[in-house]
Amino acid sequence: MELGILDYGAGNLRSVNNAFEALGRSSRLIATAADFDQVDVLIFPGQGAFGDCVKFLKHRDLWTPLQEWLKAERPYLGICLGYQLLFEGSEECPGVQGLAAAGGVVRRFDPGSGLKIPHMGWNAVQWSAPFSNWWQGLPNPSHLYFVHSYYPDVADSSEVLCTAEYGRDFAAGIARPHLMAVQFHPEKSQTLGLKLLGNALTVLEGAGDPA
Secondary structure: OOEEEEOOOOOOHHHHHHHHHHOOOOEEEEOOHHHHHHOOEEEEOOOOOHHHHHHHHHHOOOHHHHHHHHHOOOOEEEEOHHHHOOOOEEOOOOOOEOOOOOOEEEEEOOHHHOOOOOEEEEEEEEEOHHHHHHHOOOOOOEEEEEEEOEEEEEOOHHHEEEEEEOOOEEEEEEEEOOEEEEOOOHHHOHHHHHHHHHHHHHHHHHHHOOO
């Protein structure tokens, strides 16, 4: 199946593409609405500001096809901002609506807590047993790499793939049969990150197979 990486106007596309190349998979860049029709699995890497990303995607006419992709439950892998934009909005940019493909709001870590913000570096991720097909072969917990100042406050706890702790417990990822989205960066998480990406492709490509 064809992999597509969404061009969302920021700079970590190469590192994500390199991670898939390390798995022996090629991908193409999704830069126009027509490009969505050329791929089977959509990857939204995502780093940067919530509002700026929404503005860029709308300006490039990528927002509506992205919404339609999610509504159709086509295979989707979201990383960092590609996770946060799934929700209804973000405290980073009040008044800017997210994709609303998942219930909840993206919140900022409490700056008065004494925590260093952004949360940056390796942290333990605790996996949820019902989603073991996504993290098969990984230790529980797994140490993975984060860079973020905001985290989704997920409305539906049954969708939480994994959690982490940084001054408070937060949902570090969600999963559905056709979707995985995570706050950490698998492409920067060395062997465990590559293993997770390989698992994700196996699950997503199975979900995308025609009945």
